[in-house]
Amino acid sequence: MQNYKVADGMKPVMVMVLVQILFAGMNILYKLVAEDGMNFTILIAYRMMFAAAFMLPLALVFERDSRTKLTWMVLFQAFLCGLFGGSLSQNLYIESIALTSATYAVAMYNLVPAITFILAIFFRMEELAIDTNAGKAKVVGTVMGIGGAMLFTFYKGIEINIWSTHFDLHSQPNSHEASISHKSSGSLLLGSMVSLGSCVSYAIWLIIQGKLNKRFPYPYSSTALMSLMGSIQSVVFALCVERDWNQWKLGWDIRLLAVSYSGVLNSGLAVTLIAWVVKKGGPLLVAVFQPLLLVMVALAGSLLLDEKLHLGSILGGLMIVSGLYAVLWGKSKELLQMTQLESQTSLKYESNSQPILVVTSVGEDVNSEKEVVESRKEDVKP
Template identity: 40%
Template sequence: MGEKKPYLAVILVQSIYAGMFLVSKAAFNGGMNNFVFIFYRQAVATLFLAPLTLLLEWKNRPPLPFVTFCKIFLLSLCGITLSLDIYGIALVYTSATLAAATTNCLPVITFFLALLLRMEVLRLRTSSGIAKLIGIAACMAGAATLAFFKGPHFKLLCHHQIFGSNDSQELAGHVSSGKTWIKGCFLMLMSNSFWGLWLVLQAGILKNYPSKLLFTTLQCFLSSIQSFVIAIVLVRDPHEWMLGWNVRLLAVIYCGIMVTGVTFYVQAWVIEKKGPVFLAMSTPLNLVFTMVCSAILLCEIISLGSLMGGVLLVGGLYSVLWGKNKEEKMNDKNCIIVDAEKGCLELKQVIPVANKGQLPV
């Protein structure tokens, strides 16, 4: 059972993310404002993580310089507040299935941004470099297919929408518009680009501020303030802020606790046990879970273009990850060879010194 735990953990993580797309889409279908939702979500996450931070890391927290605080503030604005706000607008325009499909772009977008910032290297004369380039091209082709090609539509096993609402039919007609769908795809990719930039930039901050739980809690707190300012400026109707015992409250609690809280620890445990590549390889499970559940529970109509685009995105993801994994193995092999050569050189230097100390026969 111990060997199966990482596999069960990644299934749990991707199931939680699939649930995030479903309940978020259901809340938006029910008329919840996206900007209000993001504020409530980050506020719940902050309230959930703050006691854990005080209990586990507050006593041993490192000092927080003002420059580092400003970096964390900008990182929260870029990677969390803007990313989630844009993601919410895109989810209103598109579907939960497309949101799950575009998450397969995230590792590729992250690699591309790291390449632009010279944190990664693309060697086109090697098989790993060619695989990375093919993966990026496949990802771009998948995103274009999702945006511009629909094809035949499929409606699977849905007779009654579980999270039904009076606005669902109106919203479905709104989503079917080609212009709004393309706009939603563009915004979804922009959201993933902000998220990828957040992943790339936070590595440098964590070197100076290694307290991961406190770092995450501080980002949630700052993003709560930022999203509140955005929401209060754009949403003036008090009725938009009311939750009630409905799918809105469920979506806020689920995304705040399960997505931000639980998956943080589970993902950290999986990375520690199996590494980040193993976790990234499980991303397509999210697409499968979301596609099936959204078709059955939300009565979303799946198009052939969504299926083809999802396949291209998954293929591009695995191509980049394969190239990255092979490159890491090659680097490890070169390091072993260099260490062996260095050891032989040191041994050759020691032997003559030892021979000088011997008496002639």
């Protein structure tokens, strides 16, 4: 029984690792699409439309009978989720890639756990509990994750070759990285601010998603509503930015692969999985896995794009993973304490609600029934 509970508790962890793998693949495709010259706002618009087209049938099939009636509050929260978790955060994120680099943008996203932790405490969805070991572990783990991400980004050290074979998917080797190296300090500063705005938007979405899950606990339907709202917002924004209809054309190329992958697997499947994990473990459990994405993108980039890894990347990655385990340990201790408290409360309730024994004695006359109620009385001395 205990092993079953442990395995059941590991499900959100395994799901979030899968989500980060999907996000890492999306970042690789973003690099290739950027090199191909596709407009980023159109990419986000197509991504949200593909997600809505994928999720709406699933919601109708699996949750038609169990789903409660939609309310204006649910629609409003879905609109906010589509804004902060879809159109706004994704457009800001992909713009930060254009101003800086994909690795830098992913590194900045490691601020999401800290921002989410602060917002979750503010909205009373998490307790700081700094006087407990679990609370200290969450704080230390969050700080270690952020510190590891900063070390990963700003310290290089010696070059380390992990793979004996590389698959360079760039059509022009290192053209994207070369263009980044010539960016001005002003664009890097602006890119940092845009990336920070994307982090805040993503953290706000996790908080709102937690509120929506309590009011509307249907992951397929909530993701479908979020994707539908986000697609409307993204299409309107893309039409305002890009008036060239040739940019909207898709062929059998990397652009179609990018929008279908990011729409179906990321904004569709991954967002549904995130909504489920938020329901199971809260928004902080989702946010704390964000630093893991940086390690995966670096490993995938070194293998598929022939990007170089350095000592700082390895040390930063170790700090990120250590911080991740610290927060997971803190969350597991809190979950164990909550389970024990619920068990004690249940036992206390059962002991205080024992039924009263009622003995009914029926005589020869059917109309004359006598009920005898036996109860124990304490002797009270005068």
